[in-house]
Amino acid sequence: MRNILTIADRELAVYFATPVATVFIVIFLILQGTLTFNLGNFFERDQADLSPFFTFIPWVFLLLIPAITMRLWAEERRQGTIELLLTLPITQWQAVLGKYLAAWLFCGIALALTFPFILTVNYLGRPDNGVIASGYVGSLLIAGAFLSVGAAMSAATRNQVIAFVLSVAICFLFTVASYSLVADFLSRNTPILAEVARRIAVLDRFQDFTRGLVSARDIIYFATFIGFWLFVNTVLVEQRKAD
Amino acid sequence: MGERGVTAEQPQTLIEIDSLTKRFGAFIAVDNVSFTVAKGEVLGFLGPNGAGKSTTMRMLAGFMIPTAGTARICGHDVQTDSVAARRELGFLPEGAPTYPEMAVTGFLRFCAKIRGYKGSELNDRVAHALSLTGLQGVRLQPVETLSKGFKRRVGLAQALLHDPPVLVLDEPTDGLDPNQKHEVRALIQQMAPNKANVISTHILEEVDAVCTRAIIIANGRIVADATPAELERRHPSGKLDDVFRTLTIQNKDAA
Numbered sequence: 001m002r003n004i005l006t007i008a009d010r011e012l013a014v015y016f017a018t019p020v021a022t023v024f025i026v027i028f029l030i031l032q033g034t035l036t037f038n039l040g041n042f043f044e045r046d047q048a049d050l051s052p053f054f055t056f057i058p059w060v061f062l063l064l065i066p067a068i069t070m071r072l073w074a075e076e077r078r079q080g081t082i083e084l085l086l087t088l089p090i091t092q093w094q095a096v097l098g099k100y101l102a103a104w105l106f107c108g109i110a111l112a113l114t115f116p117f118i119l120t121v122n123y124l125g126r127p128d129n130g131v132i133a134s135g136y137v138g139s140l141l142i143a144g145a146f147l148s149v150g151a152a153m154s155a156a157t158r159n160q161v162i163a164f165v166l167s168v169a170i171c172f173l174f175t176v177a178s179y180s181l182v183a184d185f186l187s188r189n190t191p192i193l194a195e196v197a198r199r200i201a202v203l204d205r206f207q208d209f210t211r212g213l214v215s216a217r218d219i220i221y222f223a224t225f226i227g228f229w230l231f232v233n234t235v236l237v238e239q240r241k242a243d
Numbered sequence: 244m245g246e247r248g249v250t251a252e253q254p255q256t257l258i259e260i261d262s263l264t265k266r267f268g269a270f271i272a273v274d275n276v277s278f279t280v281a282k283g284e285v286l287g288f289l290g291p292n293g294a295g296k297s298t299t300m301r302m303l304a305g306f307m308i309p310t311a312g313t314a315r316i317c318g319h320d321v322q323t324d325s326v327a328a329r330r331e332l333g334f335l336p337e338g339a340p341t342y343p344e345m346a347v348t349g350f351l352r353f354c355a356k357i358r359g360y361k362g363s364e365l366n367d368r369v370a371h372a373l374s375l376t377g378l379q380g381v382r383l384q385p386v387e388t389l390s391k392g393f394k395r396r397v398g399l400a401q402a403l404l405h406d407p408p409v410l411v412l413d414e415p416t417d418g419l420d421p422n423q424k425h426e427v428r429a430l431i432q433q434m435a436p437n438k439a440n441v442i443s444t445h446i447l448e449e450v451d452a453v454c455t456r457a458i459i460i461a462n463g464r465i466v467a468d469a470t471p472a473e474l475e476r477r478h479p480s481g482k483l484d485d486v487f488r489t490l491t492i493q494n495k496d497a498a
Contacts, residue, residue, distance in 0.1 A: 002356075002359075003357055006353065006356045006357055007357075010342075010345075010353050013345075013349075014342070014344055014345075017344045017345075018344055079340055079342070079343065080336065080337075080338055080340035081340045081341065081342055083301070083304075083306050083336040083337075083340060084334075084336055084340050084341070084398075084401070086305075086306055087304040087305060087306050087329055087332070087334045087336065088329065088354065088357045088358070089326045089327075089329040089330040089357065089358065089359075090326065090357060091326060238308075241306065242301060242306055242307040242308075
């Protein structure tokens with residue numbers, strides 16, 4: 001555990017030592033702001049909730065999170081530091097978890113900085129803050145899910161652009177899997193796949209949270225999803241570290 | 244570094260390399276290599292580029308998975324007991340990679356924390372490593388702003404930090420100017436008696452300067468294993484250069 005935290009601590013410091021943190025947080029806040037207030041008709045809706053905010057979160061994450069994760073392992077390989085890191089007395093699992101935790105914590109910081117939205121909506125009306133809180137938990141979980149995919153893709157290739165494109169593509173698939181367009185198409189052709197697609201879709205689970213529904217099922221879903229991709233990540237690091 | 248242990252001690256075998264083989268597809272990079280290194284020995288690991296020096300060292304450090312065979316550090320198998328093996332190892336990877344955006348002390352503190360040090364012992368370890376490698380003057384600078392020689396020393400400081408019984412350095416003097424080379428060699432000689440050392444190089448004068456034993460490897464196979472003096476006697480000219488050339492070129496023709 002100590003090793004995981006030491007690695008996470010180092011990683012997190014690097015985000016803030018380079019312009020990555022500033023650029024990411026600024027762009028994230030601008031995007032969320034414009035989308036919520038303009039496209040989401042935050043004011044015109046005349047309702048004291050953050051649902052326009054949460055509608056856009058998965059799509060903004062879909063674009064920005066792979067940009068954080070693409071360097072996670074690819075950069076270590078480019079610098080050759082992977083040889084240093086993995087010859088220290090740590091297990092590969094600890095390195096994978098440490099890097100992942102740092103990225104997740106960083107997303108948590110970015111999310112926490114959206115607090116003016118909560119202040120705004122509380123100033124303008126009387127929102128159900130419980131629903132807002134569960135929406136934030138859902139946002140953190142969807143960030144965690146996308147991060148786990150992105151981290152695994154970064155370990156799969158030494159090319160950061162490929163890592164970025166692959167993670168966007170995979171996250172997109174998991175996001176749209178429950179869309180009626182996809183569901184209809186699949187149930188007409190392969191009904192079994194339609195059932196599978198409905199169950200693995202990320203967006204449905206996230207929407208439960210934004211409606212204030214925190215269920216053990218959804219939490220188990222996200223834990224399994226993240227666990228699976230972290231496992232893939234560890235296997236890929238083990239197999240491809242010296243390539 | 245003070246004297247440690249009993250003086251009349253038998254030399255301990257700290258590194259055991261046991262029929263290591265590494266294949267990349269059809270290419271055999273390391274072919275059934277076995278040797279041992281005892282405490283106090285400085286083994287020069289020589290060979291042309293691409294002979295399999297770095298691959299052997301990477302397998303020893305647990306970074307590459309051998310196709311066959313294994314290695315042990317202080318009795319710990321590098322594959323089945325790899326964390327314990329790496330705890331006893333100070334390793335300088337080829338090119339001395341370090342995190343460029345970190346300050347020298349920040350980087351060394353990170354390595355020390357991973358090695359399990361905390362509090363004042365951690366500070367002492369880092370301070371000692373800085374003074375051994377002469378890095379005090381640049382300790383707050385980000386590694387990326389340092390010259391090549393200083394970067395190499397940061398890598399060395401990381402390898403020496405925990406005073407490991409086994410030291411494996413992949414081309415520690417590559418790309419350094421003559422003064423820096425001299426400093427690194429002096430440092431190795433100073434540390435050597437308490438450790439089992441493996442140093443890869445293709446600078447042959449270095450072997451005479453610091454090594455007690457030399458292994459020459461060509462096309463993945465050991466072609467010579469002797470003291471530098473013995474090796475020199477193998478060629479009428481008495482020069483290590485000529486021995487090296489004869490051994491590594493002959494082998495290429497035979498293969």
